[in-house]
Amino acid sequence: MSKKMKAVLLPQYGEPDVFRLENVDRPHMAAHNEVLIEVHAAGVNPFDCKLRRGYLQQLFPFNLPHVIGNDIAGIVVDKGFDVSELEIGDRVYGLIDPMCSGGYAEYTATKSYLVRRMPKNLSFEEAASVPMAGVTAWHGLKTMANVQPGQRVLVQAGAGGVGSYGIQIAKHFGAWVATTCGTGNADYVKSLGADQVIDYTKSDFRNEVSDIDIVLDPIGREVILRSYEVIKPGGTLLVILRGDQIEMEARERLMKKHNVTTKVVAFSAQPEVLDEMRPLFESGVLKPTLTRVLPLEQAAEAHRLSETGHTRGKMVLKIK
Numbered sequence: 001m002s003k004k005m006k007a008v009l010l011p012q013y014g015e016p017d018v019f020r021l022e023n024v025d026r027p028h029m030a031a032h033n034e035v036l037i038e039v040h041a042a043g044v045n046p047f048d049c050k051l052r053r054g055y056l057q058q059l060f061p062f063n064l065p066h067v068i069g070n071d072i073a074g075i076v077v078d079k080g081f082d083v084s085e086l087e088i089g090d091r092v093y094g095l096i097d098p099m100c101s102g103g104y105a106e107y108t109a110t111k112s113y114l115v116r117r118m119p120k121n122l123s124f125e126e127a128a129s130v131p132m133a134g135v136t137a138w139h140g141l142k143t144m145a146n147v148q149p150g151q152r153v154l155v156q157a158g159a160g161g162v163g164s165y166g167i168q169i170a171k172h173f174g175a176w177v178a179t180t181c182g183t184g185n186a187d188y189v190k191s192l193g194a195d196q197v198i199d200y201t202k203s204d205f206r207n208e209v210s211d212i213d214i215v216l217d218p219i220g221r222e223v224i225l226r227s228y229e230v231i232k233p234g235g236t237l238l239v240i241l242r243g244d245q246i247e248m249e250a251r252e253r254l255m256k257k258h259n260v261t262t263k264v265v266a267f268s269a270q271p272e273v274l275d276e277m278r279p280l281f282e283s284g285v286l287k288p289t290l291t292r293v294l295p296l297e298q299a300a301e302a303h304r305l306s307e308t309g310h311t312r313g314k315m316v317l318k319i320k
């Protein structure tokens with residue numbers, strides 16, 4: 001195996017065109033509990049764009065140049081002596097610690113617990129569309145809000161990465177699901193199982209739904225503040241974007257006024273959720289929401305598209 005690999009480097013923070021495609025040294029496993037993965041596909045998330053712009057430098061102080069990319073699917077090609085749950089040759093999907101050399105490259109090394117065997121029926125591209133968005137939606141709806149059969153759930157931005165998995169996960173647990181999206185995405189969110197579709201360009205969701213048990217909100221700002229008005233007393237609002245001080249104070253006021261619990265879904269790597277989702281993909285209960293595949297060389301274009309805020313489902317970079 002060549003010790004060099006193709007990687008998209010982030011040499012400085014900035015616009016999408018800062019990316020440079022180069023041949024660099026392959027990462028090696030730094031610890032006995034790591035695996036080396038030949039990356040076949042890497043998911044693209046708005047989180048990656050924030051990293052690229054340097055907005056998250058305090059949390060993730062990179063030593064530039066750095067390779068970003070949190071969502072990957074690929075094949076285990078080497079493993080540390082303490083790794084017993086995975087074998088060389090396993091097809092895996094998972095999450096890469098942002099501080100490690102990431103998925104926009106032919107290889108990545110990561111702690112083995114962060115990656116899991118991927119659903120047998122998915123392609124690498126489909127599997128790479130799952131980790132961050134799918135785990136976030138599951139963590140919010142199931143782990144934090146404990147969604148129950150018969151509950152009424154509103155998924156904001158149902159056509160987006162988090163929302164497209166959110167609709168399916170809420171339906172899987174037996175909820176009735178309403179969702180918001182633009183005109184061109186109505187059929188798409190219906191195909192994911194939404195019971196009621198609200199075109200946010202034509203009507204205010206406050207006129208369309210009420211008595212909601214759980215709102216999953218990946219948008220924030222005025223959308224989240226309006227969301228309190230449709231939740232029944234005792235209901236839960238799941239905040240995906242933490243928001244600034246003004247938004248947090250406004251949420252605090254509305255939470256008391258409407259007797260609603262607010263929970264911030266801080267992303268934490270919960271790879272065990274990937275194990276829970278695997279059989280659901282294999283039985284067809286969950287569908288991958290991959291809608292666009294670009295070659296690794298077009299990482300900058302993928303970021304430009306992501307930053308429009310209007311991509312459908314998930315976008316993935318194909319590496320092999």
Ligand SMILES: NC(=O)c1ccc[n+]([C@@H]2O[C@H](COP(=O)([O-])OP(=O)(O)OC[C@H]3O[C@@H](n4cnc5c(N)ncnc54)[C@H](OP(=O)(O)O)[C@@H]3O)[C@@H](O)[C@H]2O)c1
Pocket residue numbers: 045046047132133136156157158159160161162163180181182183184185200218219223239240241265266267268306309310311312313
């Ligand atoms: N806290 C965490 O752990 C965590 C984890 C994952 C993501 N996030 C964050 O959550 C946010 C969303 O992530 P994502 O991956 O879902 O983003 P995304 O895929 O880029 O979202 C794009 C979607 O948002 C929809 N949209 C935009 N404005 C809307 C509006 N006013 N009403 C309804 N839908 C609207 C668009 O639909 P139309 O084209 O139809 O307008 C589009 O389909 C990002 O900021 C991301 O960084 C946080």
